[in-house]
Amino acid sequence: MQDADLSILNRVYEIILDRKQNYDESSYVCKLLNHRKGMNKILEKVGEESIETILAVRNEDHKEIVSESSDLIFHLLVMLAANNITLDEIAAELSARHESMKRD
Numbered sequence: 001m002q003d004a005d006l007s008i009l010n011r012v013y014e015i016i017l018d019r020k021q022n023y024d025e026s027s028y029v030c031k032l033l034n035h036r037k038g039m040n041k042i043l044e045k046v047g048e049e050s051i052e053t054i055l056a057v058r059n060e061d062h063k064e065i066v067s068e069s070s071d072l073i074f075h076l077l078v079m080l081a082a083n084n085i086t087l088d089e090i091a092a093e094l095s096a097r098h099e100s101m102k103r104d
């Protein structure tokens with residue numbers, strides 16, 4: 001496996017944006033973005049993956065926590081892209097909070 005770092009978040013987000021523009025029948029992201037339930041389907045998945053993450057933590061199952069957290073973050077990326085919210089906006093918000101809350 002190639003070295004993994006957080007730039008994967010940007011790479012996956014870019015693919016999701018591409019899926020918004022170019023429909024592909026075999027794409028899971030396209031299925032979510034074009035689901036008959038609309039945004040509700042994406043929100044359902046975010047809720048479901050949140051609960052599965054909580055259960056994995058409750059069960060103290062390290063592997064499951066990593067897996068379910070990844071599902072949750074992926075579906076959050078889909079939710080953000082579907083609402084035209086960029087990762088730069090999230091980074092700016094976290095950065096501003098960090099600046100205003102730091103103590104040293």
Ligand SMILES: N=c1c2ncn([C@@H]3O[C@H](COP(=O)(O)OP(=O)(O)OP(=O)(O)O)[C@@H](O)[C@H]3O)c2ncn1[C@@H]1O[C@H](COP(=O)(O)O)[C@@H](O)[C@H]1O
Binds near residue numbers: 012015019026030071
């Ligand atoms: N990271 C992911 C990723 N993580 C999870 N999943 C899919 O998320 C789905 C939901 O997981 P579940 O366990 O809830 O499966 P399910 O019971 O079939 O869910 P339902 O949709 O039926 O509710 C599964 O089908 C997984 O394959 C993902 N699908 C795509 N990606 C990324 O998105 C990119 C684009 O994907 P495609 O649009 O499919 O090409 C990929 O290259 C990946 O980088």
